[in-house]
Amino acid sequence: MLQPIWGDLVIPFTLLLGWLLGELGQRWLSIPRISSYGIVGIAIAVIMNISKTLFQVEDLWSLTLLAQIAFGLLLFELGYRVNLAWLRHNPWLTLNALVESAATFVAIFCVAQFFDLAPVPALLLASLATATSPLTILPVINEMKSGGQVTERSLHLSAISCVFAIVAFNTVVGYWVLANAGDTFHAIWNSLIVLFVSAGLGVLFGVILPRLLDLADTNERQSTVAFALAVAGLILVTHSLHFSPVLATLVFGLMARHHRNVRHQTQPNFGMLGDVLIIVLFAHIGSRLQLGSLLDGALLAGAVILVRYLVKSAAILGFAHLSGLSLKKGLLTGLALMPTASFGILLLELAAQRGLTFNETMSALCGLLLLVDLVSPIVLRRILVLAGEAPKVN
Amino acid sequence: MPLQPFSSSQSLSMGVELELQLVDPTSLDLTGAASDLLHLLERKPFPGDVKPEMTESMIEISTDVKTDYDSLLAQLREMRDALVAAGDKLNVRLAGGGTHAFQHWSEQAIVKKQRYQQLSDLYGYLAKQFTVFGQHVHIGCESANSALFLLHSLNRYLPHFIALSASSPYFQGEDTLFDSARLNSVFAFPLSGRAPFVLDWEMFESGYFRKMEATGVVSSMKDFYWDIRPKPEFGTIELRVCDTPLTVERAAALACYLQALCSYLLTCSEPAPSEDDYLVYNFNRFQACRFGLDGIIVDPRNNKNIPLREDILQTLDKVQLHAGRLGCRAALDEVRRILVEGNHATYLRHQFAECRNVKGVVDAAVDAFRGQP
Numbered sequence: 001m002l003q004p005i006w007g008d009l010v011i012p013f014t015l016l017l018g019w020l021l022g023e024l025g026q027r028w029l030s031i032p033r034i035s036s037y038g039i040v041g042i043a044i045a046v047i048m049n050i051s052k053t054l055f056q057v058e059d060l061w062s063l064t065l066l067a068q069i070a071f072g073l074l075l076f077e078l079g080y081r082v083n084l085a086w087l088r089h090n091p092w093l094t095l096n097a098l099v100e101s102a103a104t105f106v107a108i109f110c111v112a113q114f115f116d117l118a119p120v121p122a123l124l125l126a127s128l129a130t131a132t133s134p135l136t137i138l139p140v141i142n143e144m145k146s147g148g149q150v151t152e153r154s155l156h157l158s159a160i161s162c163v164f165a166i167v168a169f170n171t172v173v174g175y176w177v178l179a180n181a182g183d184t185f186h187a188i189w190n191s192l193i194v195l196f197v198s199a200g201l202g203v204l205f206g207v208i209l210p211r212l213l214d215l216a217d218t219n220e221r222q223s224t225v226a227f228a229l230a231v232a233g234l235i236l237v238t239h240s241l242h243f244s245p246v247l248a249t250l251v252f253g254l255m256a257r258h259h260r261n262v263r264h265q266t267q268p269n270f271g272m273l274g275d276v277l278i279i280v281l282f283a284h285i286g287s288r289l290q291l292g293s294l295l296d297g298a299l300l301a302g303a304v305i306l307v308r309y310l311v312k313s314a315a316i317l318g319f320a321h322l323s324g325l326s327l328k329k330g331l332l333t334g335l336a337l338m339p340t341a342s343f344g345i346l347l348l349e350l351a352a353q354r355g356l357t358f359n360e361t362m363s364a365l366c367g368l369l370l371l372v373d374l375v376s377p378i379v380l381r382r383i384l385v386l387a388g389e390a391p392k393v394n
Numbered sequence: 395m396p397l398q399p400f401s402s403s404q405s406l407s408m409g410v411e412l413e414l415q416l417v418d419p420t421s422l423d424l425t426g427a428a429s430d431l432l433h434l435l436e437r438k439p440f441p442g443d444v445k446p447e448m449t450e451s452m453i454e455i456s457t458d459v460k461t462d463y464d465s466l467l468a469q470l471r472e473m474r475d476a477l478v479a480a481g482d483k484l485n486v487r488l489a490g491g492g493t494h495a496f497q498h499w500s501e502q503a504i505v506k507k508q509r510y511q512q513l514s515d516l517y518g519y520l521a522k523q524f525t526v527f528g529q530h531v532h533i534g535c536e537s538a539n540s541a542l543f544l545l546h547s548l549n550r551y552l553p554h555f556i557a558l559s560a561s562s563p564y565f566q567g568e569d570t571l572f573d574s575a576r577l578n579s580v581f582a583f584p585l586s587g588r589a590p591f592v593l594d595w596e597m598f599e600s601g602y603f604r605k606m607e608a609t610g611v612v613s614s615m616k617d618f619y620w621d622i623r624p625k626p627e628f629g630t631i632e633l634r635v636c637d638t639p640l641t642v643e644r645a646a647a648l649a650c651y652l653q654a655l656c657s658y659l660l661t662c663s664e665p666a667p668s669e670d671d672y673l674v675y676n677f678n679r680f681q682a683c684r685f686g687l688d689g690i691i692v693d694p695r696n697n698k699n700i701p702l703r704e705d706i707l708q709t710l711d712k713v714q715l716h717a718g719r720l721g722c723r724a725a726l727d728e729v730r731r732i733l734v735e736g737n738h739a740t741y742l743r744h745q746f747a748e749c750r751n752v753k754g755v756v757d758a759a760v761d762a763f764r765g766q767p
Contacts, residue, residue, distance in 0.1 A: 089482035147425035
């Protein structure tokens with residue numbers, strides 16, 4: 001009889017424990033809160049691994065839904081912080097972003113091939129590893145209230161790499177469907193149509209909502225609620241229609257920024273709502289860790305981390321002078337772009353909900369790379385302090 | 395360190411310094427981008443001088459020595475364009491204005507320079523609250539005594555410059571009801587306010603500066619935050635009460651109005667300055683800060699009240715000839731326009747009325763600086 005009770009209690013206790021550890025870790029050990037939230041999530045994964053009866057993955061379904069909304073809010077905020085005018089004024093930065101993403105994709109594909117991965121999993125891994133996870137970068141930047149070139153470039157490069165990753169991922173999925181089922185319609189649907197309709201929905205929301213807020217004459221607080229509800233709505237719509245909530249929310253943020261009225265800006269991090277949902281998000285990501293197969297791809301994961309870092313850093317340093325960045329900040333920006341897996345895990349999960357399941361190796365790899373994502377916030381804090389873009393952490 | 399001898403400079407030559415805001419284009423809050431911007435600007439010759447200021451979210455630019463309005467305005471525009479281009483390359487916006495409308499002083503980072511770190515240690519939160527932005531105008535003087543004469547003769551006209559330049563009605567997110575809230579931050583410093591009434595440089599040096607130096611309170615003229623102070627190494631007096639206007643055009647006009655006024659004062663057409671002039675100094679200063687051009691000041695010579703706007707109009711008539719001779723008549727036209735249209739504090743309040751959000755005020759300041767009001 002205990003099982004249902006545990007099942008009901010696991011989410012509230014996880015969130016409370018996550019919050020408590022986040023605060024204590026922050027105060028005593030200067031550990032960014034999201035790392036602690038992720039550790040709580042890993043604890044859930046460990047418990048589920050030890051005891052199959054205490055509670056099951058199904059008990060966490062509402063955590064999954066909330067995590068996806070939190071994911072959407074973060075992507076919206078990332079899109080909102082992207083200034084397209086900057087990319088126009090500084091074409092070297094735009095070129096830097098494109099070269100960095102393309103080179104990472106090619107390099108990781110080569111690494112995967114070297115480790116004898118089949119072409120499709122290798123392409124999928126290359127797509128996922130191209131993205132720099134905004135899930136790790138944005139909360140730390142918000143928490144530190146940092147500002148400067150490392151901060152701005154990390155966010156912009158992350159956004160562009162995410163778009164690149166989503167496009168590449170969907171194209172590979174289309175190819176995979178074609179190769180497996182030989183179904184051209186489903187192949188095109190899973191790649192081009194999904195991308196265009198998702199981006200279109202984002203544009204629609206991004207154009208209409210600011211207009212509605214103008215009509216309703218809302219203040220910043222009310223606008224935050226409206227944007228949060230719109231993001232949740234967009235996620236549910238794209239989710240139920242099997243489109244890409246990731247691309248839709250990112251484009252929504254981008255469009256909302258460029259049609260904004262300063263009166264209707266959202267509060268940074270979506271105010272307290274963001275503070276709560278970020279616990280959900282990282283606890284959820286941590287709980288996705290597959291302990292059983294963790295060491296299976298250790299060598300490949302190590303190679304991916306190293307090659308990814310080298311390629312991204314080389315691209316940034318190569319364009320540093322031309323795009324107006326000092327070498328020191330170029331090096332620090334390269335390091336700041338390390339996190340990748342938290343984005344990849346959620347992308348895979350969303351793909352699975354569209355009925356697309358992949359090789360177990362992918363999940364194992366992402367699990368391993370996730371450990372890097374949980375350490376990254378600690379490193380990112382130091383980077384921002386070293387760059388002189390955030391106050392020293394006491 | 396003894397006071398430097400007063401270098402002679404060309405009478406009525408001028409130079410302008412502007413402290414500018416660095417703004418994040420997304421949040422419109424101040425952003426600590428000074429080091430990044432200066433690093434980029436170092437790469438090619440800058441049409442003037444640019445350096446860091448107290449906090450990472452400010453920079454200061456200064457012109458070369460100029461004698462007329464056209465060349466001053468041309469250089470200010472060149473500097474503005476170079477800064478805007480560099481800012482665009484780094485995703486940073488620049489803005490004038492005496493205060494940022496909603497920044498929080500506690501979030502500002504002191505620049506890593508020994509002098510600023512020392513000031514931060516000494517003044518505590520006052521140093522961060524000093525994230526305010528002023529225009530300083532230097533006027534060249536042939537001798538130290540003529541500098542002191544001008545410095546004290548200008549005391550009666552100080553409210554003109556406060557009211558005309560006022561562009562800091564908002565502070566920490568609120569309308570302060572002052573046109574220039576910036577000067578309240580400056581006034582908190584113990585060595586701010588007016589200079590001691592001494593008209594002889596030797597007396598100033600031996601009778602005042604050395605005594606102050608002996609107390610250990612000051613070591614150079616930089617330690618005085620007076621409204622007008624002599625700058626012996628440049629051979630100038632430096633007017634420090636102006637808020638940074640929203641546009642470089644207004645900054646040039648204010649500098650040239652001061653130049654023409656100094657030219658007029660040097661003709662000794664007015665009674666010599668006296669200590670009693672300062673009886674109403676703080677009151678007049680307050681009127682200009684609080685009410686801007688609608689303030690009412692007291693003339694220390696006859697104790698009569700006079701609306702500030704009217705006093706400026708009368709003064710413009712008096713200095714008109716001098717402006718013509720100095721090649722800055724267009725500057726006086728701009729000053730007359732301010733009297734009709736209102737100062738930049740009024741402009742910012744209009745912006746707030748339109749969008750009902752302090753972020754809109756910063757947005758308008760950014761556009762105005764780029765020359766897109």
